[in-house]
Amino acid sequence: MSCEVKNKERVGVINPIFTCQPCGAQFASIGIKDTIGIVHGGQGCVMFVRLLFSQHFKESFELASSSVHEEGAVFGACRRVEEGVDVLLMRYPHVKVIPIISTCSTEIIGDDIDGVVIKLNEGLLKEKYAGREVHLIPIHTPSFVGSMVSGYDIAVRDFVKYFAKKDEPNGKINLFTGWVNPGDVTALKHLLSEMQIDATVLFEIESFDSPLMPDGNHVSHGSTTIEDLRGTANASGTIALNVYEGGKAAKFLEKEFQIPTVIGPTPIGIRNTDTFLQNLKTMTGKPIPESLVRERGLAIDALTDLTHLFFADKRVAIYGNPDLVIGLAEFCLDLEMKPVLLLLGDDNSAYKDDPRIKDLQEKVDYDMQIVTNADFWELENRIKNEGLELDLILGHSKGRFISIDYNIPMFRVGFPTYDRAGMYRHPIVGYAGAIWLAEQMANTLFTDMEYKKNKEWILNVW
Amino acid sequence: MPLHEFECSTCIPERKKHAVDKGPGEDLTSALPEGYLNTIPGSISERGCAYCGAKHVIGTPMKDVIHLSHGPVGCTYDTWQTKRYISDNDNFQLKYTYASDMKEKHIVFGAEKILKQNMIEAFKAFPKIKRMTLYQTCASALIGDDMNAVAQDVMDEMPDVDIFVCNSPGFKGPSQSGGHHTINIAWIKDKVGTVEPKITSDYVINYVGEYNIQGDEVIMQDYFKRMGIQVLSTFTGNGSYDDLRAMHGAHLNVLECARSAEYICNELRVRYGIPRLDIDGFGFEPLSDSLRKVALFFGIEERALQIIKEETARWKPELDWYKERLQGKKICLWPGGSKLWHWAHVIHKEMGLDVVSVYTKFGHQQDMEKGIARCEEGALAIDDPNELETIEAMLKLQPDIIVTGKRPGEVAKKIRVPYLNVHAYHNGPYKGYEGWVRLARDIYNAIYSPIHRLALLDISKDEIPTDKGFATRRMLSDANLNEEIASSSDLRPYTGKYDCLPDYMNHTYPDELRKKPAGDN
Numbered sequence: 007m008s009c010e011v012k013n014k015e016r017v018g019v020i021n022p023i024f025t026c027q028p029c030g031a032q033f034a035s036i037g038i039k040d041t042i043g044i045v046h047g048g049q050g051c052v053m054f055v056r057l058l059f060s061q062h063f064k065e066s067f068e069l070a071s072s073s074v075h076e077e078g079a080v081f082g083a084c085r086r087v088e089e090g091v092d093v094l095l096m097r098y099p100h101v102k103v104i105p106i107i108s109t110c111s112t113e114i115i116g117d118d119i120d121g122v123v124i125k126l127n128e129g130l131l132k133e134k135y136a137g138r139e140v141h142l143i144p145i146h147t148p149s150f151v152g153s154m155v156s157g158y159d160i161a162v163r164d165f166v167k168y169f170a171k172k173d174e175p176n177g178k179i180n181l182f183t184g185w186v187n188p189g190d191v192t193a194l195k196h197l198l199s200e201m202q203i204d205a206t207v208l209f210e211i212e213s214f215d216s217p218l219m220p221d222g223n224h225v226s227h228g229s230t231t232i233e234d235l236r237g238t239a240n241a242s243g244t245i246a247l248n249v250y251e252g253g254k255a256a257k258f259l260e261k262e263f264q265i266p267t268v269i270g271p272t273p274i275g276i277r278n279t280d281t282f283l284q285n286l287k288t289m290t291g292k293p294i295p296e297s298l299v300r301e302r303g304l305a306i307d308a309l310t311d312l313t314h315l316f317f318a319d320k321r322v323a324i325y326g327n328p329d330l331v332i333g334l335a336e337f338c339l340d341l342e343m344k345p346v347l348l349l350l351g352d353d354n355s356a357y358k359d360d361p362r363i364k365d366l367q368e369k370v371d372y373d374m375q376i377v378t379n380a381d382f383w384e385l386e387n388r389i390k391n392e393g394l395e396l397d398l399i400l401g402h403s404k405g406r407f408i409s410i411d412y413n414i415p416m417f418r419v420g421f422p423t424y425d426r427a428g429m430y431r432h433p434i435v436g437y438a439g440a441i442w443l444a445e446q447m448a449n450t451l452f453t454d455m456e457y458k459k460n461k462e463w464i465l466n467v468w
Numbered sequence: 469m470p471l472h473e474f475e476c477s478t479c480i481p482e483r484k485k486h487a488v489d490k491g492p493g494e495d496l497t498s499a500l501p502e503g504y505l506n507t508i509p510g511s512i513s514e515r516g517c518a519y520c521g522a523k524h525v526i527g528t529p530m531k532d533v534i535h536l537s538h539g540p541v542g543c544t545y546d547t548w549q550t551k552r553y554i555s556d557n558d559n560f561q562l563k564y565t566y567a568s569d570m571k572e573k574h575i576v577f578g579a580e581k582i583l584k585q586n587m588i589e590a591f592k593a594f595p596k597i598k599r600m601t602l603y604q605t606c607a608s609a610l611i612g613d614d615m616n617a618v619a620q621d622v623m624d625e626m627p628d629v630d631i632f633v634c635n636s637p638g639f640k641g642p643s644q645s646g647g648h649h650t651i652n653i654a655w656i657k658d659k660v661g662t663v664e665p666k667i668t669s670d671y672v673i674n675y676v677g678e679y680n681i682q683g684d685e686v687i688m689q690d691y692f693k694r695m696g697i698q699v700l701s702t703f704t705g706n707g708s709y710d711d712l713r714a715m716h717g718a719h720l721n722v723l724e725c726a727r728s729a730e731y732i733c734n735e736l737r738v739r740y741g742i743p744r745l746d747i748d749g750f751g752f753e754p755l756s757d758s759l760r761k762v763a764l765f766f767g768i769e770e771r772a773l774q775i776i777k778e779e780t781a782r783w784k785p786e787l788d789w790y791k792e793r794l795q796g797k798k799i800c801l802w803p804g805g806s807k808l809w810h811w812a813h814v815i816h817k818e819m820g821l822d823v824v825s826v827y828t829k830f831g832h833q834q835d836m837e838k839g840i841a842r843c844e845e846g847a848l849a850i851d852d853p854n855e856l857e858t859i860e861a862m863l864k865l866q867p868d869i870i871v872t873g874k875r876p877g878e879v880a881k882k883i884r885v886p887y888l889n890v891h892a893y894h895n896g897p898y899k900g901y902e903g904w905v906r907l908a909r910d911i912y913n914a915i916y917s918p919i920h921r922l923a924l925l926d927i928s929k930d931e932i933p934t935d936k937g938f939a940t941r942r943m944l945s946d947a948n949l950n951e952e953i954a955s956s957s958d959l960r961p962y963t964g965k966y967d968c969l970p971d972y973m974n975h976t977y978p979d980e981l982r983k984k985p986a987g988d989n
Binding site: 066079097151216 | 590609
């Protein structure tokens with residue numbers, strides 16, 4: 007019985023679990039109101055990321071490209087950023103924030119995007135856009151470092167670092183949600199509201215799920231404001247739910263403005279939600295109300311209906327964003343399941359020292375493997391060639407063919423999830439998320455039992 | 469033909485040359501929009517990059533190949549599972565994608581060593597696959613890795629494998645079109661002529677510029693095979709690597725998408741003297757003409773006529789059922805590539821739709837030339853449209869339907885215009901006689917969707933009927949239709965299956981058709 011943590015041994019990637027850093031920075035930037043990012047690189051770095059977002063949310067999001075062509079690649083392409091900023095400002099009068107997001111190509115050719123921003127601030131913005139509030143924020147996200155996860159973390163930090171400004175205490179707490187869905191933000195705000203806590207939620211992305219309205223709204227966009235970001239310096243505390251998505255920003259605020267900070271845990275499952283509420287209580291002095299005791303009771307009730315009867319000892323593989331994977335694994339353990347394989351899709355050296363991972367290593371009572379820098383072949387090869395038997399896969403849509411080809415039921419969770427309808431609408435955090443996750447996992451198993459005629463009659467009397 | 473100036477683009481005057489209104493009685497001599505010029509940064513264009521043009525559009529439909537991109541992981545991930553080019557080998561090329569996963573240290577010290585390791589690992593993981601294509605990305609191009617040398621090295625060590633190298637970094641040219649060109653030329657230069665063809669018929673073609681979106685190629689293959697014609701290779705949908713190395717063995721190159729694949733046809737003509745015949749698998753009449761042209765080339769016209777007769781009898785009543793109901797509906801034909809001109813006239817003639825706008829993301833002037841020549845008077849033609857221009861156009865033109873890609877489709881949805889994906893298709897295939905009916909069906913379903921009608925209502929302002937529990941498409945489409953047509957027993961809606969491909973794939977073809985009749989030399 008052991009829990010081994012190891013790096014993928016192959017150097018290459020067969021079916022990647024993550025995309026690269028600029029995607030994460032783009033995801034962060036669409037969360038801020040009046041913001042359109044310019045991705046400094048080839049056009050594909052934007053076009054495909056926009057497609058990815060539209061696959062996941064079934065909505066379109068605005069992001070621009072500096073459209074670097076050969077000439078720029080050879081002679082430097084800073085001029086393309088200058089032109090891009092001007093074109094964007096001329097045509098989008100509401101835009102106030104333009105993150106300049108670098109990519110592998112423009113980092114390799116050494117384009118000085120910080121220098122461009124200084125030049126534009128001194129020149130174009132003063133001359134042509136005097137009196138208009140414009141913020142240009144260089145964000146360095148070379149694609150050959152980290153992954154979309156670190157790209158998000160860096161971008162969130164850079165936004166906060168740029169805007170946070172010491173002023174009078176605002177009595178709020180900062181809540182960094184990490185890379186979540188609109189449904190998660192709704193669930194988190196519900197918990198805060200029940201506790202009567204005033205919080206700055208970063209980011210306000212409930213509006214990613216946007217209605218089709220008679221007045222023909224065109225695009226979806228987040229609604230975090232510049233004021234929200236400024237005020238982060240004046241909060242009475244910060245809670246970052248995820249270590250690797252938003253953790254950097256939380257640490258920055260702690261160091262720079264001495265804001266009391268709690269990082270983690272991702273409130274997936276009952277226990278982690280309990281911890282989250284305890285942290286809120288400690289930080290604000292507000293009690294946990296009866297309404298949440300009842301909500302928790304509903305969740306526990308729902309889980310009790312499922313856990314020993316259906317979940318016990320079910321072998322699960324989980325892949326995706328690190329905080330998500332760890333949170334899901336912990337919840338699965340509480341549900342008597344056996345997460346046997348966790349796949350983290352990048353080479354962040356912090357994973358092996360993550361206390362949650364160390365805890366798993368010390369305490370699981372069966373064989374578990376955690377693979378870092380993992381790709382989907384780490385999963386498929388174990389199933390195909392090494393006899394790994396699984397009852398369930400938890401992860402995003404890019405892994406769908408493993409489930410399909412090896413007849414293993416899979417519940418879609420994480421980003422991107424484009425092969426199931428409306429998943430972004432449902433929370434996986436909080437007590438509501440615990441109910442949703444557990445019941446959907448159960449329903450996924452039930453459907454599989456019926457297709458495979460595997461004790462499908464057991465459901466007759468449930 | 470007056471240039472069309474978008475209000476949203478008055479501040480970028482160069483955009484004025486990229487759109488025209490096709491005025492009454494005017495022809496192309498008065499104006500043609502600029503095309504294939506560098507993109508204006510920050511304009512929120514829809515263009516992709518030359519890497520995706522090479523790898524994602526043309527390279528990856530090759531079905532029996534390990535498609536490995538040399539660069540950081542993003543290029544690979546982002547272009548994976550975003551298309552619907554299927555194959556008859558269980559979609560190997562859709563399911564598996566490979567990246568050399570270049571990290572910072574490789575950028576500094578070079579990544580040739582890990583590339584080689586990568587290639588060997590990939591072949592080891594899939595021992596039955598012996599062919600590989602390596603794609604350059606921005607990163608590997610800029611650090612100057614010699615991918616050809618690494619490929620040669622691996623081929624020397626593994627004599628049973630063959631590797632194709634495509635050097636088409638993302639920044640090469642204004643759009644994905646640069647990548648189409650690069651991979652065309654690289655393939656003919658490096659691979660055509662390296663395998664001898666297995667000839668099984670006296671009539672041999674390469675089917676070029678066909679990507680088997682949702683099975684287009686399967687339907688078209690059926691027609692060719694019914695005429696006794698051997699399709700030696702398909703470039704590249706459902707195409708096999710080694711078949712494509714033998715392209716030089718064909719008698720004729722039958723070219724579907726001239727935008728993305730005319731380059732290789734032109735080279736095959738220069739180098740091997742194989743003529744190029746441009747065809748069009750969309751629309752009954754263009755398709756019938758195309759089949760006849762191909763047959764005429766081989767002197768077997770009667771075989772084409774037979775197919776045309778059978779297929780038209782089978783499917784025309786269904787096409788016409790939709791045509792009657794789509795008459796006069798306005799369509800924005802915004803597909804991106806060659807469908808711009810493949811559809812511009814025939815969608816009007818055969819489905820009754822009025823084309824109010826055409827656009828191209830990555831096309832060149834000659835694509836626009838063909839599109840404008842064929843579309844309706846009054847249509848707005850846009851080159852490299854950007855986000856604000858498409859919104860302005862939609863609001864001004866008030867189309868009944870927009871056919872475009874996935875993401876712009878989401879924008880159309882919000883403006884309450886039904887959208888159809890014509891890159892990856894909604895429920896294709898759309899080529900062939902049956903496919904064309906499926907397109908008409910999908911357009912009809914979109915336009916007459918009861919939910920779309922509900923979307924047009926504002927419950928706070930409009931008079932809301934309170935006596936209706938539901939509507940059907942038929943109730944909506946036939947409301948103002950002539951009674952005789954509405955109840956005609958000569959016409960009928962689509963009768964095919966959800967997945968129509970297995971029936972085509974189960975066809976058998978008489979051997980004798982593949983031999984020229986005696987005395988016919």
